[in-house]
Amino acid sequence: MKVSPSMLASDFSRLAEEVRLVERAGADMVHLDVMDGVFVPNLSFGPPVIAAMRPHTNLFFDVHLMMQYPDRLVDAFVKAGADSINFHIESAAPVQETLRRIREAGVKTALTLKPNTPAESVFPYLDQLDMVLVMTVEPGFGGQKFMADMMPKVTALRKEADRRGLSLSIQVDGGVNEETAKVAAAAGADIAVIGNAFFKAADPAALTAEVQKL
Secondary structure, eight states, X not given: OEEEEBGGGSOGGGHHHHHHHHHHTTOSEEEXXXXXXXXXXXXXXXXXXXXXXXXXXXXXXXXXXXXXXXXXXXXXXXXXXXXXXXXXXXXXXXXXXXXXXXXXXXOEEEEEEOTTSOGGGGGGGGGGOSEEEEESSOTTOSSOOOOGGGHHHHHHHHHHHHHHTOOOXXXXXXXXXXXXXXXXXHHTOOEEEESHHHHTOSOHHHHHHHHHTO
């Protein structure tokens, strides 16, 4: 399982140091949660902050857009250094067109599902995706409890991708720690977004290594 620590749980006053910590811990990528205060009731950061972090690591930037209109800023996030752009199927963006623009920019594509959205809603786009993110909390705030009842959705996505012969990554985000990552891995997920559990760990490298073994 790959590990993608969420910078939302980091110390924003020390972002350069925190992103270097992620790299030293052996994580596979950096998860960057962008909130617009419209699609979700919170604000985080945007392209300028991501661009400021970019010189401090060579890790893959996994950018998760919790935005009502993510299509309006695709070019800005690409320029800032995103390696993957992930937006919500529930947003107001035209899905097909937005995926095409992301792909043409040379960036990996992903769609996210909120807890009440069925797995089947992304089935029409699976062959155009590198990843699907299954939210295991309601998006917008860190520190929530993992929703184990989202695991059938993960399994349904994995089965459909396997049926079509697709190499699809399935990511889980929300309340993920060493124990809940085991549940997600058993269901078919292969990327764990870890926020508080990573940045509050006594040994982030040990936590990362344990989850990567799953």
